[in-house]
Amino acid sequence: xxxxxxxxxxxxxxxxxxxxxxxxxxxxxxxxxxxxxxxxxxxxxxxxxxxxxxxxxxxxxxxxxxxxxxxxxxxxxxxxxxxxxx
Amino acid sequence: xxxxxxxxxxxxxxxxxxxxxxxxxxxxxxxxxxxxxxxxxxxxxxxxxxxxxxxxxxxxxxxxxxxxxxxxxxxxxxxxxxxxxxxxxxxxxxxxxxxxxxxxxxxxxxxxxxxxxxxxxxxxxxxxxxxxxxxxxxxxxxxxxxxxxxxxxxxxxxxxxxxxxxxxxxxxxxxxxxxxxxxxxxxxxxxxxxxxxxxxxxxxxxxxxxxxxxxxxxxxxxxxxxxxxxxxxxxxxxxxxxxxxxxxxxxxxxxxxxxxxxxxxxxxxxxxxxxx
Numbered sequence: 001x002x003x004x005x006x007x008x009x010x011x012x013x014x015x016x017x018x019x020x021x022x023x024x025x026x027x028x029x030x031x032x033x034x035x036x037x038x039x040x041x042x043x044x045x046x047x048x049x050x051x052x053x054x055x056x057x058x059x060x061x062x063x064x065x066x067x068x069x070x071x072x073x074x075x076x077x078x079x080x081x082x083x084x085x086x
Numbered sequence: 087x088x089x090x091x092x093x094x095x096x097x098x099x100x101x102x103x104x105x106x107x108x109x110x111x112x113x114x115x116x117x118x119x120x121x122x123x124x125x126x127x128x129x130x131x132x133x134x135x136x137x138x139x140x141x142x143x144x145x146x147x148x149x150x151x152x153x154x155x156x157x158x159x160x161x162x163x164x165x166x167x168x169x170x171x172x173x174x175x176x177x178x179x180x181x182x183x184x185x186x187x188x189x190x191x192x193x194x195x196x197x198x199x200x201x202x203x204x205x206x207x208x209x210x211x212x213x214x215x216x217x218x219x220x221x222x223x224x225x226x227x228x229x230x231x232x233x234x235x236x237x238x239x240x241x242x243x244x245x246x247x248x249x250x251x252x253x254x255x256x257x258x259x260x261x262x263x264x265x266x267x268x269x270x271x272x273x274x275x276x277x278x279x280x281x282x283x284x285x286x287x288x289x290x291x292x293x294x295x296x297x298x299x300x301x302x303x304x305x306x307x308x309x310x311x312x313x314x315x316x317x318x319x320x321x322x323x324x325x326x327x328x329x330x331x332x333x334x335x336x337x338x339x340x341x342x343x344x345x346x347x348x349x350x351x352x353x354x355x356x357x358x359x360x361x362x
Contacts, residue, residue, distance in 0.1 A: 057182070060344070060345075061345065061348060064289065064341060065285075065289075065345075067293070068285055068292065068293075071288075071289070071292035071295075071296050074295070074296045074299075075296070078118075
């Protein structure tokens with residue numbers, strides 16, 4: 001089957017790209033975390049609309065701290081490089 | 087076998103026939119670390135290469151200095167023009183970042199925080215400015231340099247205001263049962279010494295790196311799928327996504343500058359107070 005792929009020249013790989021898999025797994029936790037942050041933030045703003053500014057700024061701070069973990073997940077495949085993958 | 091495929095592909099895939107719907111079936115030129123982030127230097131002195139990110143950093147430095155100099159060279163009581171905008175920037179940093187985290191006694195650190203905020207924001211903005219189009223903060227060296235300044239500052243201030251033993255003693259929360267304290271104390275000490283500077287630098291770097299790769303993926307997809315067939319529709323959709331993601335990147339750039347500055351203010355504020 002590999003010779004058929006070579007003949008068409010299609011550069012498909014039958015090897016799992018662990019870097020991409022790693023990011024997919026890394027995005028689960030921050031996804032839930034950011035959902036919790038903004039969900040609770042919206043609920044808090046609904047309960048007390050006067051505190052909107054305070055809640056909004058804390059929401060964005062929490063979002064950036066949680067997002068950092070997901071983005072470290074994007075960068076890690078480039079750090080821990082297997083031979084020829086990234 | 088795999089090497090033959092790569093060599094064959096590289097030999098016959100030129101710039102004209104590498105689109106998606108051509109008969110050559112050349113692969114998508116995915117952006118990645120070496121290809122999109124290494125630049126040929128403008129000149130080199132020995133082993134010092136002067137590359138595009140360094141040029142962008144110098145331009146940003148000149149822009150920030152020039153902007154605030156133009157604003158406050160001849161300050162008037164009723165501000166006009168550049169002074170108006172510069173005062174807006176300074177009061178934003180003072181009221182939204184400095185005062186909530188440090189209170190009034192931190193006003194001496196306002197120049198540092200203003201410079202940090204506007205430098206980080208300008209460097210991030212270089213991603214969407216037409217000729218430059220590269221976020222200089224996606225080179226790990228620049229966030230690490232800023233992080234080192236912040237790290238040395240808050241460690242030195244913490245030791246100066248709380249004493250050497252007091253600085254480490256105040257890291258450990260009080261009123262906690264001894265079993266939890268055994269786990270919590272090393273975590274808290276590592277937090278101050280390793281985790282905070284590391285995440286401070288990596289957060290800024292990874293946001294800019296990921297944003298740049300995201301924009302590159304869709305821009306290259308626009309080029310790759312461009313052909314006189316259904317590819318036009320795909321290409322146009324990809325282009326619309328590039329525009330939407332550029333707007334998203336503008337938000338992320340400002341947000342990351344704000345986060346870097348407010349965390350710096352929080353760490354310095356935590357070091358200034360003598361104990362919890």
